[in-house]
Amino acid sequence: MAVRIKIAVIRLVQICLFFVPLKQNRIMFYANNRKGYVCNPASLMEAIRKNNPGEYELIWMTRFPETCEQRDGVTVVRQRSFACFKYFMRTKYIITNDMIDEAFVKKAGQIFVSTWHGGGAYKKVGISALSEDAVIRKNFRRWYGRLDYFVSSCRTCTNMYADAFGLPKQCFLETGTPRNDIFFSEHREISKRVRDFYKIPEQTKILLFAPSFQMSAPEKEKYDKDKLIEVALKLQETTKTPWVILYRSHYLRDEETPETKSILLDGNAYYEMQDLLYASDVLVTDFSSCIWDFSLTGRPIILLEERLEEYEKEDRGFFVPYKTWPYLRIRALDELVTVITSVVGNDYSSVYENHREEMGSFETGTACQQIINTVLMRRNGD
Numbered sequence: 001m002a003v004r005i006k007i008a009v010i011r012l013v014q015i016c017l018f019f020v021p022l023k024q025n026r027i028m029f030y031a032n033n034r035k036g037y038v039c040n041p042a043s044l045m046e047a048i049r050k051n052n053p054g055e056y057e058l059i060w061m062t063r064f065p066e067t068c069e070q071r072d073g074v075t076v077v078r079q080r081s082f083a084c085f086k087y088f089m090r091t092k093y094i095i096t097n098d099m100i101d102e103a104f105v106k107k108a109g110q111i112f113v114s115t116w117h118g119g120g121a122y123k124k125v126g127i128s129a130l131s132e133d134a135v136i137r138k139n140f141r142r143w144y145g146r147l148d149y150f151v152s153s154c155r156t157c158t159n160m161y162a163d164a165f166g167l168p169k170q171c172f173l174e175t176g177t178p179r180n181d182i183f184f185s186e187h188r189e190i191s192k193r194v195r196d197f198y199k200i201p202e203q204t205k206i207l208l209f210a211p212s213f214q215m216s217a218p219e220k221e222k223y224d225k226d227k228l229i230e231v232a233l234k235l236q237e238t239t240k241t242p243w244v245i246l247y248r249s250h251y252l253r254d255e256e257t258p259e260t261k262s263i264l265l266d267g268n269a270y271y272e273m274q275d276l277l278y279a280s281d282v283l284v285t286d287f288s289s290c291i292w293d294f295s296l297t298g299r300p301i302i303l304l305e306e307r308l309e310e311y312e313k314e315d316r317g318f319f320v321p322y323k324t325w326p327y328l329r330i331r332a333l334d335e336l337v338t339v340i341t342s343v344v345g346n347d348y349s350s351v352y353e354n355h356r357e358e359m360g361s362f363e364t365g366t367a368c369q370q371i372i373n374t375v376l377m378r379r380n381g382d
Helices: 002-015 039-051 082-088 136-144 155-165 178-184 188-198 217-239 273-279 289-299 305-314 333-343 349-359 366-378
Strands: 024-030 057-062 074-078 092-095 111-114 148-154 172-173 204-210 243-247 264-266 280-287 301-304 328-329
Touching: 002 082, 024 039, 024 082, 024 301, 039 057, 039 092, 039 178, 039 366, 057 273, 074 082, 082 092, 111 366, 148 366, 155 172, 172 366, 178 289, 178 366, 188 273, 204 217, 204 273, 217 243, 217 264, 217 333, 273 289, 280 289, 280 333, 289 301, 289 349, 301 305, 301 333, 305 328, 305 349, 328 333
Parallel strands: 024 057, 024 092, 057 074, 092 111, 111 148, 148 172, 204 243, 204 280, 243 264, 280 301, 301 328
Antiparallel strands: none
């Protein structure tokens, strides 16, 4: 109740100050509940810093300002702080990877953009993932109805998310995913950055284990970690190559993986997931949308089929039936060694590309520039 009252007061103050003019070159970014400069908002921010130096005033809003190192041209503010609202009152563009903070009152002339935080259209989201309760539907329209643009990774995403969030299709920016632009060119510095962070030698293979969010996750995690240590040790024996496993839990879990052995490393300690994907040789997950991102590398993707079945029956379910996905599947972690040994180093690019074509992919490696051209440059009539 106290939080609701605080939000109501903050909104009233903003309404009283509607006369304050906007700064046409100010952009505020927010990656929902994430540490550091990460996800699609960070990719867009960096593209603007690189391609339009000095043209825009950049504000990074976060719940974790202590995780954001100082960067030239970027001001970091804590979410819902006095400074945050002071900047917001004169901000032209608000870019987030989810919904816009409900404490913000949209002013005439402000542009709200959601880049979303997942590619493809696998797990059900929005109204389609919840009950038919009228209050929930009303809240979704209130939360997402203020958006001017919603970034889409593929045609299936546009079609499904329009219904899921009650959005008109014309608001969708069919550009592909900003954070996936990195997969369309070589970035040796990214792999080096990841390996230096974890002190992983160049010849060592990296398996990224990245389960998505489930309410039953705590019961699975201890088993997974113990089993994965066994998997890594056996992989080293069968492939005659050193391996490490990065265990990356979903950000909603907000838990660290203790480095019980140097072979199992804390994937949450490194903030940017895309860097981990770029540097990894194999991805093992359940139904995380990172499969869409990692498919752009052409490297092996292995899914845990029992968890897919469980999610379909007991949780949200899927927009696109998982049996149509082109990724390898196993029933249990015990199968990992055999499967990885037979597929590591294989190139699945053509298989994945066919799947993305079926989904109507918009990924071309130019998402950031397309969004900059469409959203930011229009203010000048370009």
